[in-house]
Amino acid sequence: MGQQEINWKAQWIWGGNEESPRNEWRCFRNTFRLPSGRLDGAALSLTADSRYVLYVNGERVGRGPVRSWPFELAYDTYDVGHLLKPGKENIIAVMVLHYGITNFYYLRGRGGLLAQLEVNQNGIQSIQASTDEGWKTSLHLGHDPRSPRMSCQHGFVERVDARLWPEGWVSNDYNDQTWGAATVIGEAGDAPWTTLVPRDIPLLTEEPIYPLRVESLQQVKPISWSTNIDMRNQMMPESTNHANFVGKIGYVATVVRVSSPVKATFGFLNSRFNFGPCSINGTWYSPEQLPGEFPQKFVVADLKEGDNFFLMDVTGVEHGDGFHMGIDCEEPFELISPWPSDEHSSPFITIGPYAVFERIDHKDVYDPIPRFRKVMSLYESGNIQKGELTSAEAAYLQAKSISSASELAIIHEWIRPIPNALVSRDNVFALSIWKREAVSHKVPSSMQNVVIAHVEPALIPLFGDADTEIILDFEKEYSGYIEFEADAAEGTVLDFYGFEYMHEGWRQDTYRLDNTMRYTCREGRQRYVSLVRRGLRYLMITVRSASRPVKLYEVKLRQSNYPIAEIGRFHSSDALLNDIWRISQHTTRVCMEDTFVDCPAYEQTFWVGDSRNEALINYYMFGATDIVKRCLKLVPGSKFQTPLFADQVPSGWSSVIPNWTFFWAIACSEYVEHTGDIAFAEEMWPHVRFTLDHYLTNLDSKGLLFMRGWNFLDWAPIDQPGHGAVSHQNMFLVKTLREASMLAEIAGDMEGAHSYRAASLKLAQAINTHLWSEEHKAYIDCIHADGRPSSVLSMQTQVVAFLSGVADKDRKRQIEAHLAFPPEHFVQIGSAFMSFFYYEALSQIGLTEIMVEDIRKNYGTMVKYESSTCYEGYPKLIDGQIHPRQLTRSHCHAWSAAPGYFLGHEILGVRRAAPGWAKIVIAPKPIAGLTWAKGTVPLPQGGRVDVSWSIREENKTMEIKASVPEGHEMEIIAPTGYRLEILPNALRN
Incomplete structure (x- = not known):
């Protein structure tokens, strides 16, 4: 029956005593008898907070919902008629996974399930089952709610004890008499799910x-003991409602009890921020990295018989990766709380926090940690006295001097037991690597x-x-x-x-x-x-x-990925380019979920700026448009976090990368050009105008965008400070304003079109006045917040100067020379993401030869090391060589799949020449070393462009065969220096 608007009669239900329990798996069942007679159709619509798995009569039907804002929650509709049994008992079973915390793809709401089954039977449409107090519910008793977070981006690690929960709970013959009745918690449309919308993309695959x-x-043989503590949530309990950085000053403590003296190794794993010094019985140690290439750090200490007091400084800023700790010891030991506690408390306590704060990157938030560390350093060097410390600083020092649990009473007001819920029973990650x-x-x-x-x-x-x-x-x-x-x-x-x-x-x-x-x-x-x-x-x-x-x-x-056919093709006489195209294709595919995601392992996050390039790559490989449209429509939902729009959505991290918002606006314009969808332009234009108007309020007296934010473009040592006038950012705003003016014109806002064209020209003039270095014949990277011009020159800035059209006439020619022959003293391209923009510039200049050589060099490394996907970043050189153990962090990152677009765009030469691909230009580029190439580019309305060419160098002839669907105009352009011989096609697809 597909996705459809629902007239909801169902009610939201939940169970238990908590509205939003941490890491809870809750099961729901509803048994109903379907009348006898012909069944002409049945549609089951549902959604849940946070995720669900649906079963009908024991068959797993689907998973969902797609990521969405809680105030615009998506629901799914399944055709389940083939699974229902007229005249018999039927069972709907749903597992709901409620996170109870905010992460990078979910904002915390509250636990809830909403489901409604509509059937068409004997010519009559009726609701046969809908969530209400008649449904039954139970906790999944085999799930471990104390499993740790996977990372700050994700939910929780999966831990199941099959002994404690029957596999057949989804089946008809399962006895649910011990289950409780579900509780009705609201009507459809109640907060926090004030608007319910049908899923706007197809169901994902499971292959x-x-x-x-x-x-x-x-x-x-594993180590003796390990755990992961949610220190962020402990220090700031309300941080469950956001995914921003949390800074804290304080300690964690426990007691290690042994029956005889023994040497023990304390290991601290997988934690970016929590490698502070630790004290064991009053002796302070600095965790050190043991020989090898692993980033975990260790302290080896002698434990005395009896109780050993462990204290560690956990001062720092973190997102929520967890405090990963392990202890390895030849003798048995026991961890006990150093402070009186109840059965709900773990063996750990925190002392503090002496300061705690939430950091939102685009806002000026006070961070006390740098001053605190400076004061501590001055005190320890004798440059300030104890009387000059604040009460919190003095209390911090007092705690630092404690060497046993018996001394804790003097600081009792700062002690907080850590609940069991925040401490994992053990740490499978630690056991797997240590x-x-x-x-x-x-x-x-x-x-x-x-x-x-x-x-x-x-x-x-x-x-x-x-x-x-x-x-x-x-x-x-x-x-x-x-x-x-x-x-x-x-x-x-x-x-x-x-x-x-x-x-x-x-x-x-x-x-x-x-x-x-x-x-x-x-x-x-x-x-x-x-x-x-x-x-x-x-x-x-x-x-x-x-x-x-x-x-x-x-x-x-x-x-599991967005359902796509692999329509796009590329094959040539260069086997390396063929391999590179294939890894680009596979990377893009596995990073297409319910949105584009940056990587399938580390984050699974929809980064807004990444998706602009990923959309173009997808257009040439798979031709999918619904996923692009969905991504673009999700972004304005972040305006409640910031009018500048967030850089990853829907997310609880209120982070802004201005370029990412600019890329979003550009992608909206490109989507309209790609599809010819004028209605989409009309829908998105008010959102584009809303955020760009807010950006324009950040222009300084020079007319430059001068702002605080994550002013980022590339993982390279370019000068892109968090506060100032950053050149690449200003330049991309010029391009965005120009694209926005065209979008406004399509949407019918002629005043807006004129206003934004004028703003684009004015900003370009300001850039050329203040950010050009006549001495170096190049654009500098930035002007710092103190007014100091940057001394850094980078390829990144020159690339964007060209793409944005800021550089014109003589300056444009100078920039083109820099792009063709990068000066050694310029900062070089540092990531495959930045290479996409570099390749765009090279293709516009006509330097396809340079582009392909760069692809062979950088992506050839990935093929050499047997990668099936594209790295997040290029490998760093160590003593001039690539080290096979230090290639990249993420080995699969969709922002890096540029060859999937450019090999089709340049080597095959397939290009859009009119909105909606009404006209198609085919202008192949037979670079040196290629004797033939062939491939396919899908079209947005269906159909495809097929191209095949080969070169006869003896008479400089290109034989070419090309076909486009009926209704599309095609123009074939000969490459410079070659004569075309167009071969007939047997078919037009």
């Missing part, structure tokens, strides 16, 4: 992908059965008192849901850990991303499909606490 081989087999012992074994051929789709299982061996670890290689990076089938003894623990890269046995771990899952087995054969999306290429599986060998029948990933 089973098997690994290709078992990469390794090891027997391993091992006391690891011994490699050869992989038996029979173990490869786990990657083969047949009936014979792989037998996972036992190694005495050690655990067994295998690593599976999927060959490519994917994004989706782990599924496995195993036969195991009750209580066997299966730990899963996904990561992106290995090199000659070395593993790049996902620091700052807990990409793990734990499943505790019930007795016998069992299957599990995970509920949490994760991205990975490699999957480590560690078998723990097994009393007999595990039979692993299969492991696979349900690859």
Whole structure:
């Protein structure tokens, strides 16, 4: 029946005593008898806060909803008629995963489920089931609500104990008599979900992908103990309602009790901000990195018999990555609270915070930490006296001197026990990367059965008192849901850990991303499909606490992405370019979820600026337009956070990158040009005007955009301060104002079109007056907040000067020379994202040869190291060489897939020459080394452009065959120096 507007009779329901519980999985069931008779259709519409998985009569139907603002919540409609049984009992079962915290793709609302089943039976339309107090609900008792956050961007790690919850709870014959009645919490349209809108894109795919081989087999012994503490939420409880940075000054403390003296290693993992000094029984240590390439830090200390007081300074600013800690010791030990507590409290306390604050990047927020650290340094050097300290600073120093739990009473007013809810039972990520012992074994051929789709299982061996670890290689990076089938003894623990890269046995771990899952087995054969999306290429599986060998029948990933056909094609006489195009295609595909996302592993976040380039790449590879339209329409929802619009949405991080807003406005204009959708121009123009008018209020007396913000463009040492007039930002605003004037004209706002054209010209004039260096014949990077002109010259700034049209006449020719022959003293391009703009400039100048050589060089490195996807950043050179263990952070990042666009745009030469592709120009570029190329570019209304060309160098002739659908005008342009020979086409697609 598809997505449709619903007349909601259903009511919002929930269960339990908390409106928005932390990390709760709640199950719902409704049993109803469908009358006998012919069933002509049935549509089940639903939505939930935060995510749901839907089952009908035991069959899993779908997952949702798509990411959306809570005040404009999307719902899904499923055709379920084929699953219903007229004249019999039917069951609708829904699992709702409620985060209870805000992250980078969800804003905290409250727990809730809304569902309504409408059937057309015997010619009569009726509602057969809708959420109300007649539905039953229960917590998923096998889910561990104390599982830690995956990262500041994500929700929570998945941990399930199959012994505690029956797999068949979704089926008709399950007895739910012990379940409670759901509670009605509101009507459709009640806050916080004041508007309900039908899903505006198709349902995502779920395609089973098997690994290709078992990469390794090891027997391993884990460290003694580990945990992850949500220190951000502890120090600022209200931070559950936003995803902004939290700064805090204070300590964490516990007591380690041992029965005899022993040496212990304290490890601090995966935490960017919390590597402060720590004290054990009053002796202070600075955590140090042990030999190797791992960023975790350690303290090795002697513990005395009895109680050992541990105190660590956790002063710093963080997003919510968690405080990852482990202890390894040869003797048993116990952690106990150093302060009286109840059964809901963990063995940890915090002391402080002595200051705590929320930092919003585009606002001038006071940060006390730099002053605090300076004061502490002055005090320790004797330059100020204790009497000159504030009460909080004095209390901080008093706590620092404590060496035992018995001394805590003197600072009791600063002590807060950390609740169990914020402390994970253990840390699967830590156990996966930090091992006391690891011994490699050869992989038996029979173990490869786990990657083969047949009936014979792989037998996972036992190694005495050690655990067994295998690593599976999927060959490519994917994004989706782990599924496995195993036969195991009750209580066997299966730990899963996904990561992106290995090199000659070395593993790049996902620091700052807990990409793990734990499943505790019930007795016998069992299957599990995970509920949490994760991205990975490699999957480590560690078998723990097994009393007999595990039979692993299969492991696979349900690859989930926006449903697209791979219409685009590129193939040429250069095998390297072909490989580069394919990794660009795969990168883009796995980064297309319900929006474009930056990467499938680390973030899964819709970064607004990234998606402009990703939209263009997608146009040439897949031709999808609904996902682009959806992304563009989501952005104005952030105006309640800032009129400048946020750089990632829908998100609780109120962060602004001005260029990202500019790219959004440009992408709106490009979408209209690509599709010819005038109605979209009319819809979006007021939003574009709203935010640009607010940006224009930030022009200074020179006429330049001079503002505080995340004034970012590239991961390179360009001069882009957080406050000042940044050149690339001003230049992109010139281009944005010009694009906005065209959008205004299409939308019928002629006054706005004139106003923005004038503003664009005036800003360009100011840039040329104040940001051009006549001495260097180039544009400087910025003017600092104190009025000081930057001494930095960068390729980034020159690229944007060209693209924005700021540089004209002699200056334009000078900039073109810089782009063709980059001066060595200029800051060079630092990321594949920035390369997209560089390639745009080179293609406009006609320097395709330089562009392709740059692609071969930088993307060829990715192919060399067997990447199936494009890196987030280019590898840094170490002593002039690329180090295979320091290639990049994210190995799959859609902002980097530029070749997917430019090889079609330049080498095939397929270009839009009129709105909606009414006219198509084909102007191939036969660069040196290419003798032929062929491929396909999809069109927005359906159909495609097919191009095939080859070169006869002896007479400088290009043979070309091209076809476009009926109704499109086509012009073929010969490359400079070549004669065209147009071959006939048998078909027009």
